[in-house]
Structures are given as C-alpha cells and as structure tokens.
Amino acid sequence: MLCLGIETSCDETALALVRDGVVIADVMSSQADVHALFGGVVPELASREHYRLIGALCDEVLRRAGVTAADIDVVAVARGPGLLGSLLVGMGFAKGLALTTGARLVGVNHLHAHLLAAGIAAEMAYPALGLLVSGGHTHIYRMESPRHMPLLGRTLDDAAGEAFDKVAKQLGLAYPGGRTIDELGRKGRVNPTMFPRPYVDNDNLDFSFSGLKTAAGLVVQANPALIKAARAVATGSALSADASHVDGTEPDSALPDISDLYDMCASFNHAVADTLRIKLERALVRENGPLPGAPAAPARKKRKKSGMVAVAAAQAASPEQAAPAADAGQGGPAPNPHRAPVRALVAAGGVAANSYVREALGDLARRAGLPLLLPSPALCTDNGIMVAHAGWRLASLGLGHGLALEAIPRGRSIPDDFTMFRSV
Numbered sequence: 001m002l003c004l005g006i007e008t009s010c011d012e013t014a015l016a017l018v019r020d021g022v023v024i025a026d027v028m029s030s031q032a033d034v035h036a037l038f039g040g041v042v043p044e045l046a047s048r049e050h051y052r053l054i055g056a057l058c059d060e061v062l063r064r065a066g067v068t069a070a071d072i073d074v075v076a077v078a079r080g081p082g083l084l085g086s087l088l089v090g091m092g093f094a095k096g097l098a099l100t101t102g103a104r105l106v107g108v109n110h111l112h113a114h115l116l117a118a119g120i121a122a123e124m125a126y127p128a129l130g131l132l133v134s135g136g137h138t139h140i141y142r143m144e145s146p147r148h149m150p151l152l153g154r155t156l157d158d159a160a161g162e163a164f165d166k167v168a169k170q171l172g173l174a175y176p177g178g179r180t181i182d183e184l185g186r187k188g189r190v191n192p193t194m195f196p197r198p199y200v201d202n203d204n205l206d207f208s209f210s211g212l213k214t215a216a217g218l219v220v221q222a223n224p225a226l227i228k229a230a231r232a233v234a235t236g237s238a239l240s241a242d243a244s245h246v247d248g249t250e251p252d253s254a255l256p257d258i259s260d261l262y263d264m265c266a267s268f269n270h271a272v273a274d275t276l277r278i279k280l281e282r283a284l285v286r287e288n289g290p291l292p293g294a295p296a297a298p299a300r301k302k303r304k305k306s307g308m309v310a311v312a313a314a315q316a317a318s319p320e321q322a323a324p325a326a327d328a329g330q331g332g333p334a335p336n337p338h339r340a341p342v343r344a345l346v347a348a349g350g351v352a353a354n355s356y357v358r359e360a361l362g363d364l365a366r367r368a369g370l371p372l373l374l375p376s377p378a379l380c381t382d383n384g385i386m387v388a389h390a391g392w393r394l395a396s397l398g399l400g401h402g403l404a405l406e407a408i409p410r411g412r413s414i415p416d417d418f419t420m421f422r423s424v
C-alpha cells in the first residue's frame with residue numbers, strides 16, 4: 001500500500017510517501033525564516049506559503065520515490081488541530097488528488113500522528129501512555145490503538161513549546177526558540193530551585209505552563225545582562241566569551257558573562273522536563289499502580305492559584321520556598337482493575353526533541369521497568385512522514401473518509417468520524 005502524507009497544519013509544508021510502513025521519500029519546506037521576522041507564525045502568510053509550495057513539493061516527492069500520482073493508494077492529510085487556513089490548503093489538495101486518482105482519503109489527527117511516529121523505528125506496544133508535547137499542546141493520552149486514544153490530561157493555557165518560544169523571544173532569540181534554549185542549557189549548570197514546577201500541587205493530570213513562562217520572564221527582566229548575553233550568542237561573539245569560559249582565561253570585559261545565560265537555560269529546561277515527568281509519572285501510577293520500590297505518597301499542601309504560585313516561587317528568596325515538588329502523585333484514584341496496564345511510555349511532538357525531556361522520561365521509564373518510545377529528534381517536530389505513517393496505519397485497519405472530511409482548527413476536538421472501507 002502506497003500512502004502519501006500531507007502536513008500543512010502550521011508553518012511546515014511537508015509531504016512523504018510510505019509503502020507498507022516503510023518511508024520511501026519525504027520533502028519539507030519550513031517557513032520558519034518568514035515567520036521569524038514577526039516573532040511567531042502569521043496565519044495568513046502561512047496559508048499563502050503552503051499554497052505556493054504544495055504542488056511543487058508533491059511533484060518532488062513523487063519524483064524522488066520514482067512513482068506517479070496514479071500509484072498512490074491512500075492520501076493521508078493532517079485535518080487538525082492547526083491553523084484553519086493552512087489546514088484547508090492541505091485538505092483541498094488531498095481531496096483533489098483522491099478524487100482524480102481514486103485513492104482512499106484519510107483525515108489524520110495531527111496530535112495522534114506525532115505519537116504514532118514513535119512506532120516508526122520501534123514496535124508500538126498497546127496500551128501505551130502517550131505524552132504529546134508540541135508548540136500548542138501538552139496532552140497525556142492512553143493509547144489503545146492507532147485510532148483510539150482517550151485524553152487523560154490536557155493543556156489549560158500555554159503549552160510547553162509556547163513557554164519555550166516565549167522565553168526565547170524575551171531573550172531576543174529567534175523563533176522558534178525551544179531548540180536554542182535546549183542547546184544553550186547543555187553548556188550550563190542546573191539550579192533546581194531557580195524555577196517552579198508549575199501546576200503540580202494538585203490531583204490532576206493537566207498542565208499549565210503560563211506561570212513558568214512568567215517566572216522566567218521575571219528572571220530575564222531582573223537580569224538585563226541575560227539579554228545582552230543572548231545577543232552575543234545570536235551574533236556569534238559568544239564564541240570568544242565561551243572560549244574564556246572553557247579555558248579559564250580572563251574574559252574580555254566588553255563581553256557579557258555568558259555563563260548566567262547558560263545556567264538559566266539549563267534550569268528552565270530542567271523545570272519543564274521535571275514538570276512533564278511528574279505528571280506522566282502520576283498518570284502511570286494511576287494506570288498501573290505504584291512504581292516498583294516507590295515510597296508511600298507524601299501529604300500534599302493545598303495552594304490557591306497556579307500562576308501566583310509560579311511567580312511567588314520565582315521570587316522566593318529561600319530554596320525551601322522555591323523547591324520543586326518531588327511529588328509524582330503516588331496518591332489519587334487507584335488503578336482500574338478492568339483496564340489493562342500500560343506496556344510502554346511514548347513521548348512525541350517538538351518538545352520531545354528536548355534533551356532534558358528525553359533524559360527525564362528515560363529515567364522514569366527505567367524506574368517503571370517499561371520501554372520508552374521516542375521518535376528521532378527530527379521526527380518529533382512537524383513532518384510529513386508522521387502523517388503518511390499514521391495514514392498507513394489507519395488505512396490498514398480499513399478506515400478512511402469521504403470528500404466531506406472537515407478541517408478542525410485549534411481548540412476544537414477532532415471527531416472520530418471514520419468510515420469503514422475494505423482493507424487497501
């Protein structure tokens with residue numbers, strides 16, 4: 001079965017071909033440079049760019065694979081969530097192709113496609129617990145199958161990726177800044193009390209990163225030297241500051257002290273990774289019961305407001321006040337004995353490319369004695385391969401859509417409105 005995947009939900013126009021689960025070609029054009037000028041994605045520009053490029057990219061992916069449009073059995077397209085105008089470009093193209101070639105149309109949930117990408121290089125084990133961490137979403141799913149993924153916890157405000165991008169913007173770093181903050185952090189030392197673990201002091205599996213973003217903003221405001229250091233990084237003059245940092249020679253007094261920036265980034269990465277780990281561990285305990293060798297649940301204090309907690313913690317003078325919650329929520333409802341225990345942990349989406357997140361989740365998986373399935377860093381961020389792969393999985397189950405398939409913008413949940421067809 002030859003499946004073409006089309007991804008246009010945000011600022012990447014990406015197409016890929018998968019034959020019986022094997023990737024045979026992929027192409028991608030990122031609009032990051034266009035949007036970097038404005039510090040974030042401009043929806044109108046994004047859809048125009050998709051429209052300008054999609055035809056040429058389709059020709060190119062077919063050429064690279066040595067096939068023609070008539071060879072395609074399945075056209076899979078990301079139907080949402082995303083920017084509506086951008087989704088409509090991909091959807092219109094996919095429908096036209098399906099109509100003219102007779103290929104099966106499959107509308108793919110972009111978030112599910114991210115998670116399913118963890119099953120490209122490794123065998124997916126169902127049920128799995130899936131953490132989706134992207135620019136717009138921080139969700140925990142129980143993955144029952146490629147089709148059924150009940151949502152256990154969700155983003156209440158800023159997603160983890162948004163927090164990365166906004167902090168990078170405050171530092172004056174280019175959009176999207178998550179990867180840069182990851183890389184800068186690797187050169188620094190983590191101060192575990194610099195930032196709070198936002199919204200963990202509760203009983204739920206939801207996420208709120210706006211407090212952490214505010215806390216980081218306060219640190220940047222209070223230390224303008226961080227912005228100077230970030231500018232030095234962006235212009236390349238940080239290289240000489242780096243050299244003196246590494247070899248211990250006297251730093252050039254004209255250059256800002258870059259090590260504070262590295263340490264701040266290291267601490268921010270660590271706070272995000274630890275928060276994700278805490279909530280995923282809590283979800284795992286609810287599904288499977290306490291982790292092997294876990295201590296008894298500590299008593300939790302009640303607090304009022306997550307945003308205030310974050311700001312207060314950032315401003316707190318004593319380490320005790322700002323100390324991260326070690327609690328992974330061993331309490332909460334007991335596991336449902338009628339539900340099969342989860343067999344694997346999965347993490348995907350742009351922020352799952354983060355080295356601190358990968359380490360923290362790796363540690364959790366080791367303690368839990370479960371495999372951790374992660375797409376390669378390149379397949380964590382938006383790409384066409386994940387859509388083609390998800391489309392192939394769904395079509396293999398006999399699933400597809402008619403031409404009435406709807407695009408779903410961000411904020412609306414994706415309906416499970418598949419039609420059953422014969423297996424392709």
Ligand code: KG4
Nearest residue numbers: 134135136161176178179350351354381382
């Ligand atoms: O999944 P994705 O490509 O697009 C969405 O579906 O949103 O995720 C993009 C997000 C951006 O916020 C970007 O800054 C973040 O993923 N990101 C990272 C890293 N690589 C990409 N965040 C932290 N560390 C990284 N290494």
Ligand code: ZN
Nearest residue numbers: 114134381382
């Ligand atoms: Zn995405």
